[in-house]
Amino acid sequence: MQVTKWMAAGVAALMSVSALAADPLKIGFVYVGPVSDGGWTYEHNVGRLAVEEAYGDKVETTFVESVSEGPDSERVITQLAQSHDMVFTTSFGFMNPTVKVAKRFPNVKFEHATGFKRADNVATYGSRFYEGRAVIGTVAGEMTKTNIIGYIASFPIPEVVRGINAAYLAAKQVNPDVKMKIVWVNTWFDPGKEGDAAKALIDQGADVLMQHTDSGAPMQIAEQQGIYAFGQASDMKTFGPNAQLTGIIDDWAPYYVQQVGKALDGTWSNTDTWGGFNTGMVALAPFGDAVPAELQARALEIRDNIANGNLHPFTGPINKQDGSPWLADGEVADDGTLLGMNFYVEGIDGSLPQ
Amino acid sequence: MIVLEPWETRRAWLDWASPLIAIALTLVGGGLMFWVLGQSPLEALRIFFIQPLTSVYGVSELLLKATPLILIGIGLSLGFRAGVWNIGAEGQLVMGGVTAGAVALALYEVESIWVIPAMMLAGIAGGMLWGAIPALLKTRFNTNEILSSLMLTYVAGLFLSLMVHGPLKDPDGYNFPESRLFHDAALMPTLFEQGRAHIGFVMALIIAPVAAFLLSRHVLGFQLRVQGVAPNAARFAGFSSKRLVWLSFLLGGALAGLAGMMEVSGSVGQLVPIISPGYGFTAIIVAFLGRLNPLGVVPAGLLMALSYMGGEAAQIELGLPNAVTGVFQGMLLFFLLSTAVISDYRIRWRARV
Amino acid sequence: MMDLGFLIPALQSIIIASTPLVFTALGEVVTERAGVLNLGVEGMMIMGAVVGFACVIAGFSPFTAFVFAALAGLGMALLFGIMTLLLYANAVATGLALTLFGLGLSALVGSQFVGLSAGAFPKVSIPVLSDLPVVGPLLFGHDALVYVSLALVVALIWFFKHTRAGLIVRAVGDDHDAAHAIGYNVIAIRMGAVLFGGAMAGLGGAYLSVVQTPLFIENMTAGRGWIALALVVFASWRPGRVLLGAYLFGGISIIQLHVQGFGIAIPSQILSMLPYLATIVVLTVISARAAQQGAPRSLGKTFKVTR
Missing domain, CATH: 3.40.50.2300 (Response regulator)
Structure with missing residues (x-):
């Protein structure tokens, strides 16, 4: 019984190996x-x-x-x-x-x-890009002199709303006077419009920009106007060599290599992966020269604390925009709420379509 | 110098020959392009034009993609004949999709064969309503319809976005901008086991000859044609140009709205932020490629649909970038449009006078 | 609490956002005034954008980049002109095909420019004048192309009103048979107008990729060619009103971004609708008053040489 099982497994393994070689x-x-x-x-x-x-x-x-x-x-x-x-x-x-x-x-x-x-x-x-947002929110809160952070947003989907909230909470923690101005451009991708939004935010006093749209245009505007910004998805240093403080990089390579590996050796299953700094799926771009060494160290510490689970960017007490309580002191947001987040936290102006 | 002279008597065979010449030129020109891109020309052309047609699934999807192009193309060709420039069929399609989708969601639990007809009526109404705005502005305030219909297209897209982010959002969908999946009763009956081709294609095949009849035999069609060719004569004959503007926009809007209904019900099965990859604009090309003849629109729609599917196949099989599709489509259209000249004119060499 | 200090920079942004539309729409005004409807504007614009950016990356001067961008648009227009004017191909379908072709070709050429950025385009600072409060930055603090676009508006107004050539172009657009009977070469004049339109669309596209946001990504014109086409209609084919229309459209697009920045609780989709709705409303008000719309009477009609 046992022997035949082993043999069957061996044959199957052999077959899959030969199948691999051929196909x-x-x-x-x-x-x-x-x-x-x-x-x-x-x-x-x-x-x-x-x-x-x-x-x-x-x-x-x-x-x-x-x-x-x-x-x-x-x-x-x-x-x-x-x-x-x-x-x-x-x-x-x-x-x-x-x-x-x-x-x-x-x-x-x-x-x-x-x-x-x-x-x-x-x-x-x-x-979990919001983990990256918490780090850049901290950097933005420290770096802003006007206490106004500009946020160029694409569409009001939970992913984007989550990022706004995470960045705001982190910035607020290090800088209680900070305000966040948000502009929705209703596109993922239109360099002209993204640039216009960046200018509008700068004209209204923002001196640090964040974006959740794809092009390097806001970074270019930040560079031209001598203020700071954060890269999105890729390292955007070429668009703003002086402006880029750091950036959130989407690194899908480790996950893709891992899953394909599992498919190759037959261990693949229908997993649900929501990875952050701990999996390498979210990474930080190198810091710009403008970020003081002390702040760099602090940002990296936050990253490491998030990665090893000591810190959650959404830890209570946090109220919703209308003042109603969301998380009690010390309470941590559950993934279900985060996944479907469609509300601003207290302190952010503006409204989301409901 | 070379001159083009109209044929004294039209040569019918040239009507058939000119597209064939165009296709021959496309094969040569396209083959050359693929060769430059490092591909085997014959293989690339086979994948572009033949591969999508080699399976039931492929044919079914071709019919699915051609359906909205044909429906909208028919509506537009009627209006363009009358010189009414409805550039906003895309917006009318989107509004038809929204209204039809809203009905599907309102009747979510209803399992009746009347759900689909109700959705169709809603889609037609939505498209007509959106088409009525430029018609009203044109007839009442003399506002140019090119601008109003085009601008309303962008408004319709944003309205759809507002709806799927707000009232029509799936309550159990983690606040993602999508509606619930429609109930089976709200999905278009399909034609084949495989693929998504649905009875909408059959409807398009019925509507095309009806529209052609309207245009060539009915008094309204006559008025539309006269209005387009000789507006002054139309005025003297006492045709109401306002009525023709209304007619063009309502018909065009109705068919675009119906196409929108079919996209949400037949192709997607729910409301999503994007329900059309630009069908309303592509259909303008289809209308003219079909020479503003509803019967010609049918093969034109099929050809355009094939060119998109060929582009997908070329990406999968050959690893060519998507951009190649646009270049190749442009080339195909250039040849088709410019060889049409030989069926209308004879090309002669004449010494300079 | 609204600090009004943002107003002047906002007005500057409006001018920058509108300039590509001004160039492109002015070109199309000339094309349409000669009686040709070219819907391929988006395709000509994006070719200008990719060629302009390529020149800057290759190290050419901005001036050269704009010349080549104009030539790229002109080349596309030449294709259109040959097909529609010489081969009598349907202009509407050919124009749309030109758009497909241009978007595809520019993406093919431009795929090598991923992640590349060009430096900021220099502004012309007129000493003393640009330091004046308010009017300084508003009137004297722009890049050279903005002044070129304004000069072009004036030049075209003058061209159509006061020059013989302008009158001939209008005559060809209004009644090509009569113009032909008088002895004008309708095809050549129309070809010239089409080429001018293409060159200007090329400049408009290059303004996007060289000045406004110095980068190139496929489809970066994002429908601006269509807006320019609508603005020609808005302007009733008059160059002066093109400027008005472009600044109105650009203005509301920018202002709605500012309104959002103030945190006003209106869904952004509704705010984003405003530029389109406002253009319709303003045109409706204008055309309800004016009896005539001023469309060239032969617009979109193919001229066929008979003799």
Whole structure:
């Protein structure tokens, strides 16, 4: 009994090894933007290249870029599933199409970024970018002289709202007088509009900018006007060599390499990964020269404390914008609330559509 | 010098030959481009034009993608014939999608065969309503419809965003900007086992000849055509140009709204922030490629849909960037549009006078 | 508490945000005044943007970059002109195809510019004058291209009103058969107008990628070509009103950002609708009063040489 089991396992292992040698694991990536966007999609593509680098001819990767989140996505995902063993869909809007297609292709492994629906062959992953926001919020709170931080936001989705709240709370902690001005541009990507928003915020007194949009335009404006800003998604130092204090980098490579590795050795399962500093999915860009050494050290300490679990960016007491209590003293936000966050914390002006 | 002279009698075979010449030129020009990009020209062209058609799934998806293009193209071709410039079909599509989606969500638990017709009516109403604004401004205040219809497209997109972030948001969706998934009763019945092609394509095939009949045989179609070719004559004949503006916008809006309903019900199955990859604009090309003839719009819509799917296939199979699709589509259209000249004109060499 | 110190920089931002629209729309005014409707503006603009940025990255002077950007737009327009004026291809469809083509080609060429940034474009500071309070920064503190765009407005007003060439262009746009009968070469004049429109769209695009935000990313024009087309209609094909329309549109776009910055509780989607709605409302008010809209009477009609 035992022997036959072992033998079967050995044969299976042999077969999978020979299958590997003959047939590379084919992996497809669906991107929402162009690879050349320099931000969100660019970083996912860096992750794809890391997979190729790590596994060489054991894998073969394909990507389809600029896939609209509307009617086209289901077809693209299906077409990839027909000829691939594993498919990464890298935008929230691909969630329902991914789950739908996965039902029809039970032997294909799917990985969907930033969603919450899983199935036997659908894993989800996302990054706790808000951890990075807490660090840059601290830096911003210390660096601002006008006590006004400008925030260029894209769409009022939980991900973005979470970032605003985390940054504000961290800045407020080190600088009780700090104000945050928020401008929604209703686009992920329009350098002209993002630049205009940056100027509007600077004109209203902001001397540190944060952005949750993809282009380097706000960083350029910050550089031109001699103020500070933080990179988004990629290191944006080329856009603002003096302006960039640090930045939040999306590093998908470790996760992609790990998951593809699991698919290769047969240990893949439909996990839910929401990784932060601890997994390397969120990283900081090198500090700019303007950040004093003492502040750099403090920022890194916050990062390390978040990474090892000693510090949670959303720790009570925290009230909601309308003054109603959200977290009691010492209470830590649960992931469910964070995932669906659609309210500002106390002290932020403006309103979100409900 | 080379001169173009109108044929004294039209050569019918040239109507067929000119697209064939265009395709031949595209094969040569496109092949050259792929060769420059380091691809085998024949293989690349096969993947662009043939590959999407080699499976039931591919054909089904082609029909799905062509459906909104054909529907909107029909509506636009009627209006363009009358010289009414509705550039905002995209916005009318979006509003039709929003109203139809709102009905689907309101009737969420209702399992009735009337849900789909109700959604269609709502979509048509939404599209007509959005088309009525430029028509009203044009007839009442003489506001140019190119500007108003185009600007309203952006407004419609933002309105959809407001709706899916707000009232129509999925209550259990962690506040992500999406509605609930529609109930099965609110999904368009499909044509095949595979793919998402739905009865909307059949409806488009029925609407096309009806519209063609309206245009060529009915008095309204006659008025539309006269208005476009000779507005002064139309005035003398006592046609109400205001009525024709209304007619063009309401028909165009209705068909765009219906297309929007079909996108949310047939292609997506819920309301999302983006329900159209620019169908309303692409349909303008489709209308003219079909020579503003509702029957011509059908093959034109299929061809445009194929060119998009070919672009996806080229990315998957050949690793070509998405940008190549745009260049290739542009080339295909340039050849199609400029070779049309030979069916209308004879090209002659004449000594300078 | 609103501090009004932001007003002057805000007005400066409005001028910068509007300048690409001014260039592009002025070019299209000339094209349409000659009777040709070119919907390929977005494609010509983005080609100007990519070529302008490429020149700056390659180390050419800004002046050279703008010349080449204008040539890139002109090249696209030439393609359009050959097809529509010589081969009688349908102008609306050809224009849209030109947009698809331009967006694709620019993305193909521009993919190598990921993450590259060009330096800030120099401003022309007129000594003494630009130091004046309020009027200084507002009137004398811009980059050279802003002044060029303003000069172009004046030049075009003068061109259409007071020059023989301007009258001929208008005649060709209003009644091409009559113009032809008098002996003007309708095709050549229209080709000239189309090429001018392309060059200006190229400049408008380059203003985006060289001055406003010195970077290039595919599709960075983000629909500005369409707005420029709408502004031509808004302006009733008059250069002076193009300036008004562009500054109105740009102005409201910027002001709504400022309103958000003040933390006013209106959903941002509604605020973002304002520039579009305001343009419609203002045009409606203007056209309800004016009896005539001033559209060139032969606009969009193909001229065919018969003899």
